[in-house]
Amino acid sequence: MKLPDSTPPSPEPPPSGGIGVVGPCAAGKTTLVEGLRARGLPARQIAQEHSYVADMWRRIGRPEVLVFLDASFEACTRRKRLDWLPREYEEQQRRLAHARVHCHVFVATDALTPEDVLRRVLDSLGEPDRATAP
Template identity: 45%
Template sequence: MPDLDSVESKTLLIAVVGPCSSGKSTLTNALKAAGYRARHPAQEHSYVANMWQRVTQPDVLVYLDVDYANMRARRPHIDGGPQRLAEQRHRLRHAREHCDFYLDTSGISAVEVETAVFTFLSTF
């Protein structure tokens, strides 16, 4: 985890994007709990390719990804088939191309996701 007393790193605005069930809400909540300014701009639901920039204008863009099997395991009551995941990834392509940090969350725990992101943020 980064130095939680670091005022400079805490002033960063962090946007977290990714397909449904990739861990965005969990990570955003953890970032906020640690004192970071974090937002989830719901880019996966928008046809505006750079909505994440327009709405959030983040200093740091974190892209979380997930495969179909893990998406289904995390939310078995929500499904649109693999084509839903493919459509969300298509909508997220601009964000993925411009992200500062990419992490595939398939098969890893929320704590492992947090550790990876906090470690990355400690470089700021």
């Protein structure tokens, strides 16, 4: 006699597509996502920097386009007044390595304003006309 399979069904995968944004803490992810959404683009932050799973950005976020915002330890610490050690920043960079290799758009944000970051991402996405707020 065969018993019914008691394995619960897998949950539905999250919706795919849109723009996923990753990077270390205080690189500008939240600000960029807000700017993209304000211009009608589907964007969301993916907290890859906190995950031990190298490709969590792909498993959970499943973005059509992956944007990687990078910032130095010094810039991140200054922006958010973070009380962290260089080794914690380095661990975030390690966790972000897979996403960095696979990103479609990479922006180093240290010397840029939030508006500059948004403009560079929009240009990279072929959306330069959306650079001005609606």
